[in-house]
Amino acid sequence: MDISYKGTNFNGWQIQPNGVTIQEEVEKALSTILQEEIAIVGSGRTDAGVHATQQIAHFDADELATEKLVFKLNSFLNEDISVNKISHVKDDVSARFEASSRTYHYHLHQDKNPFKNGYSYHFKPELDVDQINKACEIIKDWQNFECFSKVHTEVNHFNCEIFEAKWMLESTNHLFVISANRFLRGMVRAVVGTLIDVGLGKTSLEDFIEILKSNDRSKAGRAVPAEGLYLHEVVYPKDIYLN
Template sequence: MRYFVHIGYNGLKYNGWQKQPGVMNVQGVLEQALTQVLKTPIFINGCGRTDARVHASQFFFHMDVEQPWDFDLIFRMNKVLPANIAIFDIIPMEGMQHARFDAVQRSYDYFIHTYKNPFLNGLSSFYLLDKLDFDKMKQAAAILPNYKDYRAFCTSPDKYEHTLCYVKSASLSVDENGDHLRFQISSNRFLSKMIRIIMGQLLKIGKGVLSVEEFESYLINNKTPELITPAHPEGLYLSKVTYPYLNLPPRQQFSSILQIQADLSWQRL
């Protein structure tokens, strides 16, 4: 039988989601734990691939298990797994739904703080900046849903069959003191390092070294910037994955220091 598993993880100590030899990865840790607990080899398919040191406050994978278990699998897995990975729900599926290919929308949050804060270390990206032009950054973010081809904002576009991404929304928020930023973007798919590249460009706009017109010209002409400077990975969260048949709210407690503050005290630009 096929199961969808709803999880969250702090990716700071991992070299991304995807299983690969010789490095710590989230997929490998989960497969090892499931194989140990269920006492049979388990292989899983994730809803996407996060980069090294990137987090997921909502993530799904599917697994096929022939024999049902007669114990609390969520409880036992959360005891076996390290503290930086949590299982929230295990959902039996009627057919052979696919965690990656069936997802119709993915949403990401990117958090920045502009002063040194040891309590946000690893949860938000630290940039020692002041007097950012939030209005110009807002203008650039608002442009994104108008374009479909994101070849310009990808580290290796030629590895894809196509570089079309249907961005549904993109916005910036800032807290009342102006020293915490939150970038939110939703699309059917994302390319390699696409969000971090966009965030890096938005920061350049905020600092006045890149104009909104130059930013848009990359999208118009499918031209990659001469210097690609992806933003730090630590502030990026895969925060929502939506399926036609499954739309669970994220467990916001996973990044509550940031998200609850954002929900209560931040102003959308």
């Protein structure tokens, strides 16, 4: 399933007892329409308030008329969630483990704009984009990103392969793009917060390298607000698809 959602009114992707989540809403809709208990697995979690232009999830069910199911789901689902496409894949494919890359976008705007509220981070100070992109080049050559991971995260390792990291400015709108084979919990928002410190001149490139070396979350910048973050694209090998 290729899914888009506005995360503002949700407690993130993953089902939890203390709030409404996207996974819960999609599972509820699927189970009602197909009249069987359906569980879905996403390509990864997004936190409360984070958006997705493309989230991928898989589920198991009997033979489906996918186009009709897309129509029914979109009629049933909350207006903040849309199902864009459903594809048949091989039986053993996992949306979580088969992804070859994930891309996140972070949006930031400097001028007050009521139409960007909830969709972009309003941050007024000027940033040195050239200096930020020098730090992005450092990120692309690094492997261990424990300094940007939420503490007490249960993972086997903190290594990520960064394929792309760049910061772009158009008028007063900023866009940060980062692609990798995997991301740690809270990683992108911590990366952006630290890059902002670089752009403000608070953190030098030498300091930035020391933060990476430290493997210490407390040394990195703050986590920027969720509203500017989007899971933009999830890519899979073409040979997983049956249609």
